[in-house]
Amino acid sequence: MTLLTTYIIAPSFRSPASPSSSPVSEFHDGHDDSSAYTFYHWSRIDEFVYFSHQFVTVPPCGWVDAAHTHGVPIYGTIITESAAGEETCQQLLRSQEVVEVVVERLVAVSRHHGLDGWLLNIENAIDPAQLPLLRHLVAQLTSRMHQEIEHSRVIWYDSVTRDGELRWQDQLNEQNECYFDLCDGIFLNYGWTPERLAASGERAGRRRADLYAGVDMFGRGSLGGGGFNVIQPVAESRWLGLSTALFAPGWTHERLGADRFALAEDVLWSRLSTLLGARGPARLPLVTDFCQGRGLKLCADGQVTRAKPWHRLSAQSPQPTFLQTRRPAELALTDADGRPVQAGFALRAPALGASAKREDARTMEQRRLEAVSAAGEVLPQPGWQVRHTDKDAFSGGGCLAVSNASDQDGVFRLFACDLSLSSGRQSLAVLYAVKTTDDGCALCVDLTDRREPGVSRYVLEPPSGLLGTEPGLRADARRLSVHLPVPADQAEARLAGRPLPGPGHNGWQIRHYLLPVSGDDPRVVSIGLFLAARTSLLIGYLALQSTQPP
The missing domain is CATH 3.20.20.80 (Glycosidases)
Structure with missing residues (x-):
């Protein structure tokens, strides 16, 4: 590798x-x-x-x-x-x-x-x-x-x-x-x-x-x-x-x-x-408000506590693994001296340790690298935009703005993880804050287990419970389970010792979940957002903690 x-x-x-x-x-x-x-x-x-x-x-x-x-x-x-x-x-x-x-x-x-x-x-x-x-x-x-x-x-x-x-x-x-x-x-x-x-x-x-x-x-x-x-x-x-x-x-x-x-x-x-x-x-608990350590204002629980710009990198929270931005036409792709970037190029370096036995594999790898380099502007999920914004915040100086302008429902992966939970019966306490006018959104937490192949997807539905088993939720998952929010005190008791947000203000909704987990070396490997077609939201807080079941 x-x-x-x-x-x-x-x-x-x-x-x-x-x-x-x-x-x-x-x-x-x-x-x-x-x-x-x-x-x-x-x-x-x-x-x-x-x-x-x-x-x-x-x-x-x-x-x-x-x-x-x-x-x-x-x-x-x-x-x-x-x-x-x-x-x-x-x-x-x-x-x-x-x-x-x-x-x-x-x-x-x-x-x-x-x-x-x-x-x-x-x-x-x-x-x-x-x-x-x-x-x-x-x-x-x-x-x-x-x-x-x-x-x-x-x-x-x-x-x-x-x-x-x-x-x-x-x-x-x-x-x-x-x-x-x-x-x-x-x-x-x-x-x-x-x-x-x-x-x-x-x-x-x-x-x-x-x-x-x-x-x-x-x-x-x-x-x-x-x-x-x-x-x-x-x-x-x-x-x-x-x-x-x-x-x-x-x-x-x-x-x-x-x-x-x-x-x-x-x-x-x-x-x-x-x-x-x-x-x-790579370890629990995972707590983030997606703040980059700067902002036009400072917020707590969706309310402005300081209405002045600020910049303090020590306050930067864990950032998502994946973002997605479409380049506007006015931002030209140039080198450092203003020359236009060509759409593709051929690799010039000779392969190291080349042998006849592996020549076909090396040629395929070379062509793959040339192709992905040339396709550097091809968005993995067309129609989606996932970017930081400082125009609003639940906590800190900003949040993530996520939109699905495509005609298909889908899941966008925010974090690639390797979060180990203890083997045996336990719970995963999850809390997240969103601002949206549409119920067509849910947090998706993917787990693996040594006993069973594939990914188990936990879908954390909105309070309305309208999503059920939408086809877009099943992509890349072998098993699907749907969970509704629990009362705040149940989840927050399992997040004891962590600084927890108060009630949401200015349209921010806080959702709490307790997910039953069992198996041999269960691990959270991905955290994403499900959005229905042509919908958008802001996500401003996320916390995960393993805990004993109630």
């Missing part, structure tokens, strides 16, 4: 009022600009690097909280550059004792701030006499991080060669392999070609997934020219079974502006989703 690691490096946005503030302290308690850059497509990435051009960059606590809320490890950056960087390195590498003191400080910083690793980016020449100490720094930082922080990683950036020269290789070769061998991975510079990338994969052997093919959203030498065309280099990396390092995703905000940011961001990640895996919640 191919591992694709989408490696995000976020720009450091400064407050205009404090241009000299450091990244570790800025926006500690949030700020009032709800239009500032944020990231919420966590389900499509595996690692996150917070990047700036300061010597040691520690991600602000809001970014750490948001990443960990979604189970994504987050790394800081150590960078030296130009003449000032050479001077820093001369001091840093003056003795083994200094190196080890610095390593211990970095490990302590990681523990204190909840960091999971570091990007090590040395972009200046190194005195050849100090190269042994540079290698010791790489090895020691990697070793000590592994000892102190489980699953931590240290990634080397392809810059300095084994001879101490600043010379980007755009591949893994004899010039930078000595650093790759001492740490957890290498971030290849952006000027690689598919042929060089394939050779790098061959050289890495079993560590192929530890090669991160650098892709710059701003182009600057990247295959495809960046922008919406980053799908091309990502497809080449995916085809070779390598990981991907996507640099500066803030392009959608910086180049297209705050007004178009959310739409452009959703279109970009919708295109990339054809190539990327998807992660979702």
Whole structure:
């Protein structure tokens, strides 16, 4: 199975009022600009690097909280550059004792701030006499991080060669392999070609997934020219079974502006989703109000508690695994320099380890990747739109707006999950809040069980109980059970210990359910919404908790 690691490096946005503030302290308690850059497509990435051009960059606590809320490890950056960087390195590498003191400080910083690793980016020449100490720094930082922080990683950036020269290789070769061998991975510079990338994969052997093919959203030498065309280099990396390092995703905000940011961001990640895996919640309880950590106002139980814009990433709730947005014609698909993106392309990288026996299978996989890349704008469920909105909220600063403009009833999957429930008889308490004028909607919770194949779908009907066993509910499910709401106190008693919403206001409806569950290792694998044709709703809260039956 191919591992694709989408490696995000976020720009450091400064407050205009404090241009000299450091990244570790800025926006500690949030700020009032709800239009500032944020990231919420966590389900499509595996690692996150917070990047700036300061010597040691520690991600602000809001970014750490948001990443960990979604189970994504987050790394800081150590960078030296130009003449000032050479001077820093001369001091840093003056003795083994200094190196080890610095390593211990970095490990302590990681523990204190909840960091999971570091990007090590040395972009200046190194005195050849100090190269042994540079290698010791790489090895020691990697070793000590592994000892102190489980699953931590240290990634080397392809810059300095084994001879101490600043010379980007755009591949893994004899010039930078000595650093790759001492740490957890290498971030290849952006000027690689598919042929060089394939050779790098061959050289890495079993560590192929530890090669991160650098892709710059701003182009600057990247295959495809960046922008919406980053799908091309990502497809080449995916085809070779390598990981991907996507640099500066803030392009959608910086180049297209705050007004178009959310739409452009959703279109970009919708295109990339054809190539990327998807992660979702992995443990109970699951509680979300779908807030992105920002809003035009702040709400609680459907009522406005603060009528001013705000932005605080620490308040970001678990985001859905899947969204769906149709690109409007006025948002042109271009690369970073404004050139139109072509509808399709042919993969250029030769297959790794090609053999006659597997040639047909490889050709089929190549054609599949080319097809899904070319079809990046084909919506999985035509007629559906699933997007965040800050125009209304049950809790926090926004909610999900879901609409089914098609002529068919159906279920849209919001979360891919792996939520384990204890074996034996028990209940799953579920609470969700919606705003709708139509009873043609229901929450669908899908479970699997080792004893029986297929999916059991629990349909959480509206109070009217009008849905019954609509054909659209049965898609992808072998077994179907329909459940009506229970009195609030029954469900809320089973959610004890969790902060629960009060009664809904301004049209928000809160629905409570207790689902009987039994079997051998039952697991929630999907959560979705059923909508009848040509209907819509807002969903602003969702909570699931396993509990003993009443």
